[in-house]
Structure formats: structure tokens, C-alpha cells
Amino acid sequence: MAGSEPINVADYERLAERRLEPGAHGYFAGGAGAERTLRDNVAAFGRRRLRPRVLVDVSRVSTATTVLGTPVSMPLLVAPVAFQRLVDPDGEVAMARAAAAVGTAMCLSTLATSRPSEVAAGAPPGPRWFQLYCFRDRGVTRALIEEAVEHGFDAIVLTVDAPRAGRRERDLRTGFALPADVSAPAVAAAVGSEEPITVKEVFDLVDPALEWDDFAALASDCRLPIVLKGVQTAEDGRLAVDHGAAAIVVSNHGGRQLDGVPASLDLLGEVVEAVAGRREVLVDGGVRRGSDVAVALALGARAVLAGRAPLWGLAVDGERGARRVLEILRSELELALTLLGCSSPDAVTAEHVRREPIFD
Numbered sequence: 001m002a003g004s005e006p007i008n009v010a011d012y013e014r015l016a017e018r019r020l021e022p023g024a025h026g027y028f029a030g031g032a033g034a035e036r037t038l039r040d041n042v043a044a045f046g047r048r049r050l051r052p053r054v055l056v057d058v059s060r061v062s063t064a065t066t067v068l069g070t071p072v073s074m075p076l077l078v079a080p081v082a083f084q085r086l087v088d089p090d091g092e093v094a095m096a097r098a099a100a101a102v103g104t105a106m107c108l109s110t111l112a113t114s115r116p117s118e119v120a121a122g123a124p125p126g127p128r129w130f131q132l133y134c135f136r137d138r139g140v141t142r143a144l145i146e147e148a149v150e151h152g153f154d155a156i157v158l159t160v161d162a163p164r165a166g167r168r169e170r171d172l173r174t175g176f177a178l179p180a181d182v183s184a185p186a187v188a189a190a191v192g193s194e195e196p197i198t199v200k201e202v203f204d205l206v207d208p209a210l211e212w213d214d215f216a217a218l219a220s221d222c223r224l225p226i227v228l229k230g231v232q233t234a235e236d237g238r239l240a241v242d243h244g245a246a247a248i249v250v251s252n253h254g255g256r257q258l259d260g261v262p263a264s265l266d267l268l269g270e271v272v273e274a275v276a277g278r279r280e281v282l283v284d285g286g287v288r289r290g291s292d293v294a295v296a297l298a299l300g301a302r303a304v305l306a307g308r309a310p311l312w313g314l315a316v317d318g319e320r321g322a323r324r325v326l327e328i329l330r331s332e333l334e335l336a337l338t339l340l341g342c343s344s345p346d347a348v349t350a351e352h353v354r355r356e357p358i359f360d
Helices: 009-019 022-029 036-046 091-102 116-122 138-150 169-174 185-191 199-205 212-221 234-242 264-275 290-298 308-340
Strands: 065-067 070-072 076-078 106-108 128-132 155-159 226-231 247-250 280-284 303-306
Touching: 009 022, 009 308, 022 169, 022 308, 036 264, 036 290, 076 091, 076 106, 076 308, 091 106, 091 116, 091 308, 116 128, 116 138, 128 138, 138 185, 185 199, 212 226, 226 234, 234 247, 234 264, 247 264, 264 280, 264 290, 290 303, 290 308, 303 308
Parallel strands: 076 303, 106 128, 128 155, 155 226, 226 247, 247 280, 280 303
Antiparallel strands: 065 070
């Protein structure tokens, strides 16, 4: 690759590992425990095989679609990733610019190094979601939602698979700790602290007693649609719909919470079946290729979220790198649609993928 531009996500990932110091790289690349789920999130896509249809008019192919009624350039959104200033000085603002440039949505983490107000001020208009944890002090939760609402965010993504942080052994081995100048300013502002707030302090504030009735009350009170992120079973998919979720993200937190759970892609089918078209279902975890997006669509996802892939672009070349990764994924998806015989994401069906995984 010497002297040449990276041409895929794997190239960007290799370059990012070289450029980041080991602790920071391990924080973003690592997972929980033995990292079985982390690896399986990626491997699950390789266990599926696409089934192209021929003699179909694909003279005009578009990757454009809608998510929660909002037009986006492709069924791939930028997933929430914490502390992006660890990899680039402009952090989440640069990522928001990249997402806006390619016409897709970005989801800003509660643990972002930029507040919603800063992202809104520093990036062009575009569809944006705000990822939220529910805190013991509901006043903190409300303050975070209100800032997102005030600054034009379109949805709240409530993450419910992290009542405690998973055991991330890479961080323990490297002794990784956030630099003193890297924090979560939105949370600090919501709790009224003038001092930086640590990851441990944030999770100490998260409400581990949150139940379905609490979620229903939050969904009822919120002025924005609430997307429920972290659903991993059919049972919880049905409960999410019954309690007011506007959409569902099938997610195992990028393999960073409970090691040994199935890959998100392997969980997608049962949740889609349980939801039965009543809500849009999205999925995250392991997306590295545009063809991966096509697989997820065939298994019933409305769209995917990708976090690490655009982050590696940000680490390598800032806003330009993040934008380039998103452009690569969009281009790969367009080609995959064309070769599948699909003129749009909506044309992808279950018939375009083998239903049973193939184990090599």
C-alpha cells in the first residue's frame, strides 16, 4: 500500500492501528472478555452467501432510502462512538461533517467529546440522532434530551445493553485511561459539573434498575422518536414495540458488553420476525463492506449502523478519511445491488441470501 490511497475499510483499519497509540487503538478496536463476540460480528457476514438474480433492469441503481421517514443516501448510518477526539482534533464535529457530505445520518454518543450544540454549530445540517443512556437522576436524562432537541437532532437512541460497562481486557492490559483533556462535556453539563467526567463516573450514574415501564414513560414524554438500541432477542423485540419504541437496533454493543452472545447478524432474523413489520429494525456490528449492508437488508434490516469503519477513516485522515470510508461503503453497496439485480435497497429480499449460514 506504500504510496497509494487505501481502497477499502481494511486498509484504513491497518493504517489507523499504525497511527494510534496502543491504548487508544485498543479502546476502539477491542471487545469484552476473550473477544469471541467481537470476532463473530465480522465472521457472521462471511457465513452468508448472496444470490444474484440476472436479466433484471439495473441501468439505474440508487442506494437511497429512508429511515424513520428521513431520506438518506444509503441504508448505512454512522453509529455512536465515544471520545472521537482521541483519534482526531475535531472529533465528532469532523464525523458529522463527513456524514452530512455523503447524505447519511450520524448518531452522536452520550460519551462524545463534543456536545450536541457544538456538533450543530460546527457541521452542515444533516440528519442526526443522539445516543442516550438513562441515568438514575432523570433530570440528567432530560437535560441531555433537551439539548439534542434544541439543536435539531431527529431521534433519541436509547442504549439499554449497558447497565454496567463490559470487562474490556485490552484496556486492562494497556492500562488505558482517558487523557485529562478528553471528557464527555454533555454529561458534565447535564450534571452541573465544571470538572471533566470519567467513563467510570458516567456508568456510575447510569440507572441499572431501568425497566420496561420506565422506557414506556420516557418514550411517551419525549418529543422525539426513541430508537431502542441493544435488543438481542425476539422477546425483547416484541416488548420494545409494545412499550413505544419508534425503531429497534439489534446490537451487542460491538462485542463490548457480554462476550459469548451471538453475532448481531445472527440475532437479526428472530427480531425481525417478532416485530413483524410494525417497526423498522436496524442492526450494527461487524459491517466492513457494502456487500455486508446488502446481506443485512436481505435478512430484514431497514439499515445498518457502522461505527468502527468510519472511525478508522477519521483516525487516518480526519474528516476527509471518514468521508472517504463512507463513500467507499456506498460505492460497494451500489455495485452489490447492481450485481444482485436490485435497483434499490427496497428491492433486496430474503431470496437474495441463503437462509442458512455456511460454516467454513
